[in-house]
Amino acid sequence: xxxxxQALTIAGSDSGGGAGxxxxxxxxxxxHVFATNVVVAITAQNTLGVQASLPxxxxxxxxxxxxxxxxxxxxxxxxxxxxxAEHVATVAENLRHxxxxxxxxxxxxxxxxxxxxxxxxxxxxxxxxxxPLATVLIPNLPETEVLTSSRIKTTADFKxxxxxxxxxxxxxxxxxxxxxxxxxxxxxxxxxxxxxxxWLTTPRIATKxxxxxxxxxxxxxxxxxxxxxxxxxxxxxxxxxxxxxxxNPITVGHGHxxxxxxxxxxxxxx
Numbered sequence: 001x002x003x004x005x006q007a008l009t010i011a012g013s014d015s016g017g018g019a020g021x022x023x024x025x026x027x028x029x030x031x032h033v034f035a036t037n038v039v040v041a042i043t044a045q046n047t048l049g050v051q052a053s054l055p056x057x058x059x060x061x062x063x064x065x066x067x068x069x070x071x072x073x074x075x076x077x078x079x080x081x082x083x084x085a086e087h088v089a090t091v092a093e094n095l096r097h098x099x100x101x102x103x104x105x106x107x108x109x110x111x112x113x114x115x116x117x118x119x120x121x122x123x124x125x126x127x128x129x130x131x132p133l134a135t136v137l138i139p140n141l142p143e144t145e146v147l148t149s150s151r152i153k154t155t156a157d158f159k160x161x162x163x164x165x166x167x168x169x170x171x172x173x174x175x176x177x178x179x180x181x182x183x184x185x186x187x188x189x190x191x192x193x194x195x196x197x198x199w200l201t202t203p204r205i206a207t208k209x210x211x212x213x214x215x216x217x218x219x220x221x222x223x224x225x226x227x228x229x230x231x232x233x234x235x236x237x238x239x240x241x242x243x244x245x246x247x248n249p250i251t252v253g254h255g256h257x258x259x260x261x262x263x264x265x266x267x268x269x270x
Contacts, residue, residue: 018253036074240268
C-alpha cells in the first residue's frame, strides 16, 4: 500500500507543454514513477515565448503541500520556476517541514525565449533559503554566473563555480554546459559531495528543439532518486535520457520546440 515510487515537482505550469511542470510530469512518468505536483505559477506560454505569468496565492501553495502530505509517500522532489522571493521562501519553508527525500534544485531564471521567470529580488532568497536544502543543484551557465557573480569561460571556471556553490550549501553540483556554443561537445561538470568530480560529454546536436531541456534532465534525475537509484547512476541515466530526447525530435510549434520525452524508452527499451 502506497509503496510505489512517487516524486514531486514544484514548478510553474507551461501551457505549451514542452517545459515546466508538464515536462516534469511526462518525464517522471516515462521513468515509471508516479508524479505529483505543487503549482507555483501559471504561464501563458508556447514555443515562441512566455506571453504572461501569474504566481498563485501563497496560501494555496501551502495547501497543496499539506494535501500531498496527507496522502502520498513522496521519495524525491524537484523545484522549477518559483516566480519571486515570497514564493521561494514559502517553498523552502514547506520543504523544511516535510521530509520528502532528496531535493533536486533547478534554479530556473530565464526561459528559452528570454522571458524572466525569477524576479531579481528572489535570487538572494534562493541562495540562502533553498540552496542549503539541495541534494543536487543543476544550474545552466547563465544561472551559475548569476548565483556565483562570476563569468564562466574555461574548465577551471566551471570547477571554481561548482566549489563556490557547494560552499553555499548544495551537496552535489551539476553545471550544464549547453550554452557554450563554440564547443562541438555538450559538456556538463559534476562535483559530488565527497569531492569527486567528472565531466559528462555528448555530441552537440544542431537543433531548435530544446525547449524544456533543463526541466527534463532534472525531472529524470528526480524520478531515478525516487526509485532509489544511486546518484552517479541516476545522473548518467538522466544525461542519456535528455540526449535521446534532443536527438530524436518531434516537430510541434514554430519556435524553440520541445524535446521528445518518450525517445529514451524507444532507444533503450527499458
